[in-house]
Amino acid sequence: MKDQAVIDGHTDVLLALIQQRRKFFEESDKGHVDFPRMKKGNVIAAFFAIWPGINQYHIQRGTQQLLELVEEPKNNAMFIKKPNDLEKAEKEEKVGVIFHIEGIGGFDTELHFFNILYRLGLRSIGITWSDVNIFGSGSSFDPNTPEDTRGITSEGRELILEANKLGVIVDVSHLSDKSFWDVLDISKKPIIASHSSCRSICPVSRNLTDEMIHALADNGGVMGINFGNMFLREDCRSSNDTPFTKIIDHVDYVKNLVGPDHVAFGSDFDGTGVPTEVKDVTGFNKLVAEMEERGYSNEDINKICHGNFIRIFKKVWR
Numbered sequence: 255m256k257d258q259a260v261i262d263g264h265t266d267v268l269l270a271l272i273q274q275r276r277k278f279f280e281e282s283d284k285g286h287v288d289f290p291r292m293k294k295g296n297v298i299a300a301f302f303a304i305w306p307g308i309n310q311y312h313i314q315r316g317t318q319q320l321l322e323l324v325e326e327p328k329n330n331a332m333f334i335k336k337p338n339d340l341e342k343a344e345k346e347e348k349v350g351v352i353f354h355i356e357g358i359g360g361f362d363t364e365l366h367f368f369n370i371l372y373r374l375g376l377r378s379i380g381i382t383w384s385d386v387n388i389f390g391s392g393s394s395f396d397p398n399t400p401e402d403t404r405g406i407t408s409e410g411r412e413l414i415l416e417a418n419k420l421g422v423i424v425d426v427s428h429l430s431d432k433s434f435w436d437v438l439d440i441s442k443k444p445i446i447a448s449h450s451s452c453r454s455i456c457p458v459s460r461n462l463t464d465e466m467i468h469a470l471a472d473n474g475g476v477m478g479i480n481f482g483n484m485f486l487r488e489d490c491r492s493s494n495d496t497p498f499t500k501i502i503d504h505v506d507y508v509k510n511l512v513g514p515d516h517v518a519f520g521s522d523f524d525g526t527g528v529p530t531e532v533k534d535v536t537g538f539n540k541l542v543a544e545m546e547e548r549g550y551s552n553e554d555i556n557k558i559c560h561g562n563f564i565r566i567f568k569k570v571w572r
């Protein structure tokens with residue numbers, strides 16, 4: 255793996271390509287992510303989220319878009335289905351696409367659709383997108399909405415065990431606190447919080463408490479710091495004058511709490527407003543420079559940029 259190469263835990267580029275009418279292979283000044291800018295930002299792979307996954311139609315539509323994106327030779331993209339694929343992508347100078355669905359309310363409870371999608375390359379799932387579905391309940395964005403206390407259902411338990419068996423990563427970002435703890439109880443494999451920051455710094459329910467971060471570390475899991483302004487700032491506002499260094503403040507916080515093995519980046523690019531100073535996916539260069547500035551060892555920078563996610567791939571995927 256290239257030194258300081260980045261694996262990004264979450265991008266909504268699929269949706270942005272449609273909404274902003276742009277092509278993945280063309281460098282754009284719109285949005286955050288495309289192939290040329292990923293190259294400039296030294297990003298070798300990312301979790302490409304299909305959003306929303308609230309019903310089967312949305313998942314089918316997103317899956318077709320993702321398959322077409324990977325099949326188009328001009329996009330220089332390939333699926334990452336096993337850890338070795340990363341080296342292949344690097345050698346062929348392609349970007350790695352990790353097939354992720356954000357909220358799987360569209361899955362049937364007999365898990366036929368899940369198994370079919372696994373065969374098409376699905377390697378990571380978020381159980382809900384802050385909503386309530388048959389498998390579990392999500393976190394609310396609104397601090398005034400009381401937390402849903404139902405947690406993971408019996409159908410959700412079967413789904414998590416099937417994910418463990420198939421070799422699909424379970425992502426706890428967007429889950430309610432009760433669901434988070436249930437997933438940790440049920441899953442026999444390490445989990446991720448693909449795009450969640452620290453609640454001690456920015457008190458929104460989408461972020462993880464210190465207790466959750468400790469539990470995630472004990473599970474061998476990884477959290478990807480979310481670059482969304484509203485997930486970074488002490489005042490939780492979405493204004494984009496947030497200093498980009500705030501992202502590294504969150505990395506620092508996790509590193510000081512549980513060590514460097516459990517923190518990574520989950521930008522949420524093309525899905526949320528990020529600090530103006532970060533601009534887009536090329537901003538990873540600034541973040542790496544900031545970690546160097548703060549005296550991080552190269553070993554730790556590599557763990558945070560890609561090593562920690564690769565550890566999860568090796569533990570969870572078959």
Ligand SMILES: [Zn+2]
Pocket residue numbers: 356428449525
């Ligand atoms: Zn999200």
